[in-house]
Each structure stands twice: as C-alpha cells, then as structure tokens.
Amino acid sequence: MMGPRQVAQGALFYEFSIEEFVPADHPLRGIDRFLDLSDVRPLLASSYSSHGRPSIDPELMIRMLLLGYCQGIRSERRLCEEVHVNLAYRWFCRLDLTDPVPDHSTFSKNRHGRFRESGLFRHLFETVLQRCIHEGLVGGESFGVDASLIPANANQTRGIDSKDGLPADLTTRVVDEYLETLDDAAFGASTKVVPKYISPVDPAARWTGADGGAAFFAYSTNYMVDLDNAGIVDVEPSVPIRTAEAFAARRMIDRITDRFDMTPDKLVGDTGYGSAEMLGWLVEERGIAPHIPVWDKSKRTDGTFSREDFIYDPATDSYTCPGGKELRTYRRNFSKPRKANGGKDGFIRYRASKHDCDACPLKPQCCPGDPGRRVMRSVHEAARDVARDIRKTDAYMTSFIQRRKVEMLFAHLKRYIGVPVMRLRGPKGAYEQFQLAATAQNLRKLAKLVPQPQPTG
Structure with missing residues (x-):
C-alpha cells in the first residue's frame, strides 16, 4: 500500500x-x-x-x-x-x-x-603544535624538510617584462609587501638573478619553470616535518629558488630550537639542501647529521681525472694526484705556516707544480689544456664528507623512505585542504595561508591518531 x-x-x-x-x-x-x-x-x-x-x-x-x-x-x-x-x-x-x-x-x-x-596565525599554529608534542606525536629526533610549488593567484599571461619594471603609479598593498621583502633571504635577497617577468598583481611571486613545464608565477611552501608521525613542526613561505628554500629550512630549525627547545639529531632532505653552505651549517654549527645527498659538480665528463681521483691528506693539507705528485695551496716556504682560507666563493685552491705536470705521462688524462692541474676544495668539505659517509649506511636508506612522508603532506595539502593554487596574494597572504593550512593538517592528524576517551561507568 x-x-x-x-x-x-x-x-x-x-x-x-x-x-x-x-x-x-x-x-x-x-x-x-x-x-x-x-x-x-x-x-x-x-x-x-x-x-x-x-x-x-x-x-x-x-x-x-x-x-x-x-x-x-x-x-x-x-x-x-x-x-x-x-x-x-x-x-x-x-x-x-x-x-x-x-x-x-x-x-x-x-x-x-x-x-x-x-601574529595570530603563528600563535594558532604553535598552540596546535604544542598539543602534538603533548600527545607524543612529535619526537624531535628526526626531521624531514622539503618545499612544494604553489601557483600564485595571478594571471600567468599578463606579466611585465622585468627590464621595464613595475609602473611608478602602481601602489597597492601587495606591492608594499613586495618592497618590504627585497632584503629577505627567503625572497628578494635569495639571488641576484632577475626573473624574466614580474606580476603586477603579486610581484613577490617568482616566475619559475622549476617543475620542468611551462613557466608560471609561484611561491614555495616549506615544511619541516617530524618523521615519527608526520607532524608539521614548522612552515615557511619563500620564492621557488634553491638558496631561498635552504635558508627557510635554517630559519625553521632556529625557530623550533628557540620556541620549543628541540634540535633534531638528523635532517632528511633532497639534493636541494645539499649545498656546501647548508651542510656546513648543519654539521659544524648545529651538530645535526645530514641525511642529504651532496650537491657536487666536480665530476668531469670529458674523460680527464675528477677531484675524487685525488687523495686528500688532512695532516699536510694537500692532495696527491694519480701520478703521486703533491698539490698544495702555497708553493713557498713561509717562516710562519699559513692556513689556507677560502675565497669569496668558499673554495680553497690546490695547485700542482708546472714542472711536475710537464714531466708527467698522465698529463693528457689530467690537464691537457692547462700548464698545471688545480683542484678546488670547499671550506665545508669536511661536512660534505660526513654527508657522503652517511649516504653509505642503512640508516640513510631508511631516511630516504621516510622522506616520502613530507611529499604525502604536500599531496594532502593540495587535494584535501584545498590549496592547489594560492587563494591570497602577497608574502603576508602566503604566510597566513600556509600557516592556517598546516594548522588544519595537524588538527586532522590529532583527531585521527589520538583516540577519543571512553566514558567511565
């Protein structure tokens, strides 16, 4: 019926x-x-x-x-x-x-x-992070760091040629924020390279083709993640440049140490964080083990000897070439020994004697077009060697797998939190959006991993 x-x-x-x-x-x-x-x-x-x-x-x-x-x-x-x-x-x-x-x-x-x-949004993020620490979701021993490109809220086809510059009469809030960040190492001061185009509606966004496709205006969101339960311990915006992202990582580590008295035992990252300056800062200044591939361009592809074919002796601060000859920083005998210092580029230069190279039968394989062989060594080479030794261990392979947790958070950010592109404009808009998104991700993780207390009686 x-x-x-x-x-x-x-x-x-x-x-x-x-x-x-x-x-x-x-x-x-x-x-x-x-x-x-x-x-x-x-x-x-x-x-x-x-x-x-x-x-x-x-x-x-x-x-x-x-x-x-x-x-x-x-x-x-x-x-x-x-x-x-x-x-x-x-x-x-x-x-x-x-x-x-x-x-x-x-x-x-x-x-x-x-x-x-x-500073409300930073306060909210740190309040939730403190709860994550209280609930045991953050161990503070192993951190992972990575950055992800977020397209800016700007028309990608209406950029202004950087040679022309922004119009003199263009005075908006985002332009003022852009001018304030010109001396910030995570934004304007990260590189001297001038981008090809500037967006008039969001000039702080960087014109980049870092993802391998067509170039576009974008920001980078940088995550510092505790690898125990993939809790976000800090977040920082920057321009999508390798040096800016490395500086953002250093800023986040310093902030975590100051606010929560946590310094990780190891930091896991990709090659973008494997520069000599970054590795030197981690090992020599912070005592953090870098589970990071070394950014090294010393390998030669023309068939001649690379720097790895030369043996370094720390006792004499010299290299020995495959022919058994010595490369030193100074050829003169000083009454007071001098310690080699790196140049402005951070490298120490070791040179072989021209007389030794001229008589060496290996010269065609070593320096066929130069009178003598020269080897460059970074002032942070000891830290780079630490990273190379760690890469040979089983712990590095474990870290390599754990690093995927950071990438999964970026996928979660873009798919479920709803940040495939920027909603707001300007550096301050990026700070707000990334901090609120990271706060929401930590809240969702707390709700998922911490069980609901059962009623008594």
Whole structure:
C-alpha cells in the first residue's frame, strides 16, 4: 500500500539541540577536542577599541577560517553559505540555529589588520603544535624538510617584462609587501638573478619553470616535518629558488630550537639542501647529521681525472694526484705556516707544480689544456664528507623512505585542504595561508591518531 504524500507541516514550537544532532563520531568533534582558542581574545585585545559598536567575536572568525581549511572549502563566500545551512558546521563554530553568520567581507577586513599585525596565525599554529608534542606525536629526533610549488593567484599571461619594471603609479598593498621583502633571504635577497617577468598583481611571486613545464608565477611552501608521525613542526613561505628554500629550512630549525627547545639529531632532505653552505651549517654549527645527498659538480665528463681521483691528506693539507705528485695551496716556504682560507666563493685552491705536470705521462688524462692541474676544495668539505659517509649506511636508506612522508603532506595539502593554487596574494597572504593550512593538517592528524576517551561507568 502506497503511503500518503509527504507534506511539510510547519510547527509553532520545536525542541531541538545541535549538540545532540551532531554524531559522536563526526570528524569535527575530533578536531574540536584539540582546538584551544582561549588566548585569541587576550592576544587581540589591544587591536580593538574600548568604545563603539561591538565587533564580531574573533574566535568565531578563526573557527570559520580553520573549518574552511579542514574541509577544503576554498571560497570564503561559499564558507559562509555552508556554515549557514550545515548544522555540524554551526556546532563547530558555536552558532545556534538562529545566530547570524558573518558576512564574507568581514574576513578580509580583519585579515589585513588585526590578525596579521598580532601574529595570530603563528600563535594558532604553535598552540596546535604544542598539543602534538603533548600527545607524543612529535619526537624531535628526526626531521624531514622539503618545499612544494604553489601557483600564485595571478594571471600567468599578463606579466611585465622585468627590464621595464613595475609602473611608478602602481601602489597597492601587495606591492608594499613586495618592497618590504627585497632584503629577505627567503625572497628578494635569495639571488641576484632577475626573473624574466614580474606580476603586477603579486610581484613577490617568482616566475619559475622549476617543475620542468611551462613557466608560471609561484611561491614555495616549506615544511619541516617530524618523521615519527608526520607532524608539521614548522612552515615557511619563500620564492621557488634553491638558496631561498635552504635558508627557510635554517630559519625553521632556529625557530623550533628557540620556541620549543628541540634540535633534531638528523635532517632528511633532497639534493636541494645539499649545498656546501647548508651542510656546513648543519654539521659544524648545529651538530645535526645530514641525511642529504651532496650537491657536487666536480665530476668531469670529458674523460680527464675528477677531484675524487685525488687523495686528500688532512695532516699536510694537500692532495696527491694519480701520478703521486703533491698539490698544495702555497708553493713557498713561509717562516710562519699559513692556513689556507677560502675565497669569496668558499673554495680553497690546490695547485700542482708546472714542472711536475710537464714531466708527467698522465698529463693528457689530467690537464691537457692547462700548464698545471688545480683542484678546488670547499671550506665545508669536511661536512660534505660526513654527508657522503652517511649516504653509505642503512640508516640513510631508511631516511630516504621516510622522506616520502613530507611529499604525502604536500599531496594532502593540495587535494584535501584545498590549496592547489594560492587563494591570497602577497608574502603576508602566503604566510597566513600556509600557516592556517598546516594548522588544519595537524588538527586532522590529532583527531585521527589520538583516540577519543571512553566514558567511565
């Protein structure tokens, strides 16, 4: 028997509780367990006036922003619509059925003022990270570092030739932020090479073809990850240049040491972090074992002897060539021995005697076009040797496999957190977006790995 047609009957009174409506195993309940926003209002107190109309609760706006990243909602306009109709979202944001949802324009107004000036997003990230440490998800012994390209929110076909420069009358917020980062080693000061094009809407974004395809404007998001449970311990934006990404890694290690008193025993990374300066900083200044391939271009491809064919003797600070002759930094006998120092490029030069090379039968295989052979050694060569020795161990192979955890976080960032391209513009927009995204990833990991406490009785 077919039942009667269902017709909605409006009732005069309802007895309804959002708390009872949201299931106990809903993902947002797990995230809410670890979200502590008790410090938001004191942190922003100085940014609000003591008189005037009451503002929207800043905790509500932060909850809505984190909700958007946790659920992969890219548009703030759509976020407001979803919170309006979704009861679970209303519960997470502490809104009742009749409470109004803030307008989407409210986020932009507060983002460019109170939130960024107060360092709120960094505070939120570190608060969640502290909870990860408390729950045992961060061991602090082995860290992995990597960077991923994020296309900028800019038209890739409307770049300005860098020779022409930006228009003199172009004065916008992102241009001011770009000028502020010209001396930052993670942005403008990372290289002297001028990019081919500059974006007028986001000049801090770098024109790059680092992914091997067509060039485009992009930023790099840099993650420092604890390899025990793939928890993000720090995040830093930069331009997609190898030196900038290495500097961002150093900045993150220093910040983790200062804020949480954690210095890893080893750092795992790819060849982009294997420069002599980076390895020297890790080994000589921080005492961190570099599980990183060495960036080395000393291998010759013309059939002549490479630097690895020469044997270095640290006792005499000299090299011995395949013909048994000695290469030294100085050929004169000084009354006071001099210690060789690297030049401006960071290399020490060892030279063979022209007389020895002229009489050597191996000269065609060694230096056929030069009067004498010269070998260059980095001032950080000892640290590079440490990295080479580590690469021969089984522990390095384990680290090589663990490094994939960082790459998986980038895939999660682009697919589930909803950051395949930049939403915001400018360096400060990159800071906000990457910090909120990393905070959301850590919250999701806490909700997944830390079990819900069982009720007693």
